[in-house]
Amino acid sequence: MTSVPLKPRRGSGTGGPSRVAILRRELSEWRIIDLIGYAGAWIAGTMLALIAFGLLAFLAVKGVSYLSLDLVASRPEPGIDQSQTGGILDPVIGTLLMILIGTAWALPLGVGAALWVVEYGKGRRLARAVESAIEVVAGMPSIVIAIFGLAISQMGFMGLFSITAEGGAVFGRSFLIAGTAMSLIALPLIFSATREGLLTVPNHIREASYALGKTQAATIRRVLLPSVRSNIGTGTALGMGRIAGDTAIIVILLGATLRIQPAENAPPLVDLLRGTGSTLTSYVYNNSPAGEGNAPDKAYAAGFVLLVIVLLLNFAISAVLQRRGKGQELTR
Amino acid sequence: MTHTTPRVSRTADEDADRRAELLLRAPAVAVLLIIAAIVIGVFITAWPTYHHNGLLWLGPGGDVDRQLDSMINAGANPGPEIFKLRAWSLIWATVLTTGFAVVLGTITAVLAAIFIVEFAPKRVESIVVPMVRLLAAVPSVIYGLVGILVLAPWINDHLISAADRKSVEYVIPLTGPGVLASTLILTMMITPIMVSLVTEALRSIPRGWREGSVALGVNRWRAMWSVSVKAARPAIVAAGVIATARALGEAIMLAMVSGGKGFAPQPWDGKIFFFEPLRPLAATIANNAESLNSAALRSSLYAFASLLLLSSFALSVGAYMAKQPMRKYGLR
Numbered sequence: 001m002t003s004v005p006l007k008p009r010r011g012s013g014t015g016g017p018s019r020v021a022i023l024r025r026e027l028s029e030w031r032i033i034d035l036i037g038y039a040g041a042w043i044a045g046t047m048l049a050l051i052a053f054g055l056l057a058f059l060a061v062k063g064v065s066y067l068s069l070d071l072v073a074s075r076p077e078p079g080i081d082q083s084q085t086g087g088i089l090d091p092v093i094g095t096l097l098m099i100l101i102g103t104a105w106a107l108p109l110g111v112g113a114a115l116w117v118v119e120y121g122k123g124r125r126l127a128r129a130v131e132s133a134i135e136v137v138a139g140m141p142s143i144v145i146a147i148f149g150l151a152i153s154q155m156g157f158m159g160l161f162s163i164t165a166e167g168g169a170v171f172g173r174s175f176l177i178a179g180t181a182m183s184l185i186a187l188p189l190i191f192s193a194t195r196e197g198l199l200t201v202p203n204h205i206r207e208a209s210y211a212l213g214k215t216q217a218a219t220i221r222r223v224l225l226p227s228v229r230s231n232i233g234t235g236t237a238l239g240m241g242r243i244a245g246d247t248a249i250i251v252i253l254l255g256a257t258l259r260i261q262p263a264e265n266a267p268p269l270v271d272l273l274r275g276t277g278s279t280l281t282s283y284v285y286n287n288s289p290a291g292e293g294n295a296p297d298k299a300y301a302a303g304f305v306l307l308v309i310v311l312l313l314n315f316a317i318s319a320v321l322q323r324r325g326k327g328q329e330l331t332r
Numbered sequence: 333m334t335h336t337t338p339r340v341s342r343t344a345d346e347d348a349d350r351r352a353e354l355l356l357r358a359p360a361v362a363v364l365l366i367i368a369a370i371v372i373g374v375f376i377t378a379w380p381t382y383h384h385n386g387l388l389w390l391g392p393g394g395d396v397d398r399q400l401d402s403m404i405n406a407g408a409n410p411g412p413e414i415f416k417l418r419a420w421s422l423i424w425a426t427v428l429t430t431g432f433a434v435v436l437g438t439i440t441a442v443l444a445a446i447f448i449v450e451f452a453p454k455r456v457e458s459i460v461v462p463m464v465r466l467l468a469a470v471p472s473v474i475y476g477l478v479g480i481l482v483l484a485p486w487i488n489d490h491l492i493s494a495a496d497r498k499s500v501e502y503v504i505p506l507t508g509p510g511v512l513a514s515t516l517i518l519t520m521m522i523t524p525i526m527v528s529l530v531t532e533a534l535r536s537i538p539r540g541w542r543e544g545s546v547a548l549g550v551n552r553w554r555a556m557w558s559v560s561v562k563a564a565r566p567a568i569v570a571a572g573v574i575a576t577a578r579a580l581g582e583a584i585m586l587a588m589v590s591g592g593k594g595f596a597p598q599p600w601d602g603k604i605f606f607f608e609p610l611r612p613l614a615a616t617i618a619n620n621a622e623s624l625n626s627a628a629l630r631s632s633l634y635a636f637a638s639l640l641l642l643s644s645f646a647l648s649v650g651a652y653m654a655k656q657p658m659r660k661y662g663l664r
Contacts, residue, residue: 026551034553037443038451044440045447045460048527051520052463055470055478112359120353121360130360133367139644140370141581143614144637147621148370151377151634154624187363215345217352245471247584248614252621281473281584288477290588296481303474314469 056307063304066297072305076258076283085295088302090260091283094175095244095309097272098254098279101179102186102243103236109183110190110239111232115220118198138188146252149181153253162274163263171255174263176273178253185246186239193235197228233320241313244306247281256282280306374641378634380627384415389635393418397594400620403628410628417632421596423639425610428511428597429586430579433518438572440519441526442561448527449534450556461531468524476588479517484508484589492607500604509591512606517589518582522575529574533567534560566657573651577644583614590615613640 027035074087113130121127137145153162154172162174201224209219250256255276263274278286283302287293381389399417406414444464448457488508497506537560545555561568591609594616599605611619613636624630 030551030553034551034557037446037557038553041443041447041451044443045452045456048440048444048467048523049460049463052467052524056466058478058482059474109359109363112356113363116353116356116360120356126357126360126364130364133364135648136371136645137363137367139577139648141577141583141614141640141644143581143583143617144374144640145370147617147624147633147637148373150621150624151373151630184366191363215349215352217349220352220356241469245469245473247471247473248618251584251618281471284473284477285584285588288588289480290476290592299477299481303477306471307474310469310471311466314465 062300066301094279102182105183106186114194143248173255189239190235197231250282380631381635389417392420426612432515437523445530472585476585479589529571533564569654583618587615
C-alpha cells in the first residue's frame with residue numbers, strides 16, 4: 001500500500017513533480033466515496049475563494065466606475081434622479097463618528113471589565129455573571145439592541161440626548177444614542193480579546209512585580225496593560241469593523257437622515273452628538289431598491305468605500321498580530 | 333490560576349489598591365446592569381402581546397401583515413382586539429432561511445476546512461485563507477445590495493418561468509427575491525465564519541492521531557474524515573450554533589432580499605417554493621421600527637425580539653455544552 005505523507009507543515013516545503021505522480025497513483029487506489037469527498041473539498045475550497053474574488057472584483061469595478069473625489073467630497077442632496085442626489089460626504093463622516101463614539105464607550109468598559117474579571121474577580125460569582133452577560137450580548141442580534149435602545153431613548157428623561165419635538169415627544173435618535181448602542185456590539189470583542197491576553201500572561205511576571213514592592217494597581221498599569229496592548233488593539237479593530245458594518249442600529253437609532261442634521265439651540269459638538277445623520281451602511285440600504293432612494297450607482301460607490309474601510313481595519317489587525325508574533329519571541 | 337495578593341504594610345498602597353479595584357469593578361457591574369436591563373426591558377415591553385394572545389401568537393391564523401397594519405392604524409391607545417397576532421409565517425420564514433443556510437453552510441464549511449488543512453497545496457492555501465477572511469469581513473448590507481441588484485433579478489429572469497408566475501398570480505407575485513435568494517446570500521454570509529472556526533478546530537487535532545491511521549494503511553481522506561473530523565465534531569457543532577445565531581439575527585440584509593411579504597412559503601408547492609417571498613422576524617422588526625409609537629405594534633415587535641433573544645440564549649448554552657467533549661480531550 002503506497003501512501004503519500006501527510007501535508008508537510010508550513011516551512012518544511014517538499015513538493016515537486018514526484019509528489020504529484022505519487023498522488024495520482026494513490027488516488028487510483030481510493031474508493032469512489034473517498035474520491036467524491038476529495039473532489040468536494042477541492043470544489044468547496046476553490047469555490048469560496050472564487051466567490052470572494054468575484055465579489056471583490058465586482059464591487060471594485062462597480063464602485064470605482066461610479067466613485068470620484070467629487071462624490072466623496074460633496075454632500076448628499078435630495079433629488080429624484082441619481083444624477084442630482086449629490087455625494088456621500090455625510091455618510092462617510094457619519095461612519096467615522098459612529099466608530100469613534102462606539103469605541104470611546106466600549107474600550108474603557110471592555111478593558112476595565114476584563115481587568116476586573118481576570119485580576120480581581122477570579123472565582124467570584126460577580127465575575128461569572130459578567131462573563132455570561134457578555135456572552136449573551138455577543139449573541140444578541142443588533143436589531144434587538146436597536147429597538148431596545150429606541151424604547152429607552154424615547155423616554156422623557158432621555159430628552160437631553162436627542163431632539164425633542166414641539167409636543168414634548170422625544171425623538172430618541174441621535175449620534176450619541178446610536179453610538180452608545182453600537183458600543184454593545186464592540187464590547188464583547190474587546191472584552192474577550194483583553195481577557196484572553198491577560199490569561200496568557202504568566203503568573204511569575206505578576207509575582208516578580210509584587211516582589212519588587214509594587215501594588216496590584218501599579219502592576220496592572222505598568223506591567224499587565226502594556227503586555228496585553230496588542231490584544232486590546234486587535235479586539236478594538238475587530239469591534240470597529242463590526243460598528244462600521246452594522247446597519248440595523250443606524251437605521252433605527254440614527255434616523256438615517258440624508259444629511260447630518262445637528263440639533264438646534266445647542267453649543268457646537270453637543271448639537272452634532274444630539275443630531276441625526278446617516279452612515280455608509282444606511283446610505284447603501286436606503287439607495288438600494290429596498291430603500292426609498294433607489295440610486296444603485298451611488299449604493300455601489302458607497303458600498304465600495306465601506307468595504308475599503310472594513311478591509312483597512314482587517315489589515316490593521318493582521319499587522320498587529322504579525323508584530324505580536326515577533327514581539328513574543330523577544331519578551332518570553 | 334491563582335496569584336497571591338501582595339502583602340504590603342503601607343496603608344496608602346492598600347487604599348490605592350482598593351480604589352483601583354473599585355474603579356475596575358465599576359465597568360464590570362455597569363456591563364452586567366446594561367445587559368440585564370435589555371433582557372428585562374424586552375420582556376416587559378413584549379408582555380401585552382403575550383397577555384392578549386397567550387402563546388397562540390406563535391401559531392398560524394390570518395394574514396400577519398394585515399394584523400400589523402391594523403396595529404399601526406390603531407395608534408397609541410388600541411383596544412384589546414387590536415393586539416391579535418398570529419406570527420407563524422414570520423417564524424416559519426426565520427426557520428426556513430436559517431435552517432437552509434446553516435445546513436448548506438456547514439457542509440461547505442467542513443469541506444472547505446478539510447481542503448485548507450489537508451489537501452490544498454501551500455500556494456493555493458495562501459490564497460484561499462485570506463479570501464475566506466475577506467468574505468467574513470464584508471458587511472451584511474453589501475451582501476444584501478449584491479443580492480437585490482444581481483442575484484434576485486437573475487433569478488427573476490432566468491429561473492422563474494411565465495407559467496410559474498401565472499400559477500400563483502392570485503396568491504403571491506413572484507419577482508425574484510424569496511426563499512432561494514435569501515438562502516443563498518445568507519449561506520454566503522455565514523459560511524466564512526464557520527470555515528475559520530472549523531479550520532482552527534481541525535488544526536488543533538494532534539497530527540499523530542492522523543499519522544497513526546495513515547500508518548495503518550488508511551488513505552488521507554479517510555484519515556481526515558474518520559479521525560480529525562470526528563474528533564472535531566463538537567467544534568463543528570459549536571461553529572454551526574454561532575452561524576445559526578448570526579443567521580437568526582440578520583435583519584437588514586434579509587429585509588432586502590427576502591421579498592418583504594408576511595407569507596409562509598409552502599414546501600409542497602414544488603419548484604415555486606424556492607421563489608416565494610417571505611419575511612423573517614428580524615427583518616420584520618427592521619421594517620416596522622418607524623411605527624413604534626403604536627402601542628400594539630410596539631409590543632408585537634418586542635415579542636419578536638424576545639423570541640430572538642430566547643433563541644440566542646438557547647444557542648449560547650448549546651454551543652457551550654457542545655464544546656465540552658473537546659475540553660475533555662484537552663484540545664482547547
